[in-house]
């Protein structure tokens with residue numbers, strides 16, 4: 001089985017379409033790690049696509065906020081305004097779908113899906129000290145997470161978390177051979193708002209038969225996404241940051 005793993009699409013339909021075109025015919029099913037909406041200007045399109053094509057999905061903090069089941073005090077003013085704008089764009093049915101997205105971890109036969117961390121859906125796993133000891137919390141050899149918008153991950157060998165690529169960020173076009181007996185905590189990166197200084201949309205493909213994990217980055221019509229954000233009246237920083245990759 002070849003699984004397309006996506007996270008943090010954030011209502012960026014231009015980035016999503018580029019990822020799907022790039023990954024075309026190289027996957028069998030799609031998993032999504034949450035934050036389908038928030039920040040970007042096409043929440044309806046991305047929700048509609050997610051409902052139709054994503055096999056396994058769980059909620060992110062922005063999905064919760066837009067659905068009205070999150071205290072907005074935790075959001076900065078720009079993110080909060082985007083949440084309120086997004087809520088206006090979606091139908092009652094779409095908001096109900098967002099509200100019903102399951103909280104992670106989503107425990108599947110051969111992997112675990114979470115938004116933030118296996119212990120807390122809102123926790124950010126950024127550096128190796130953040131994940132030290134987390135191997136005890138993993139209930140499957142593969143765990144996929146998002147939330148940080150940073151592509152990469154860790155492999156546990158003999159209880160030590162080792163960053164997956166020593167080549168440093170970005171992990172563009174890196175194929176990792178999965179070792180039997182190792183544990184993996186993997187972030188596919190963000191489709192719609194990468195924050196690792198590489199503005200290209202990020203995703204990964206997990207091939208369970210070949211036992212490989214391929215990280216990818218894809219250019220997309222960024223100016224179009226920026227224009228949509230400006231035309232929607234959303235904060236211009238949300239457009240500016242796309243080109244900076246942060």
Ligand code: ZN
Pocket residue numbers: 008010035060062147148149
């Ligand atoms: Zn996010």
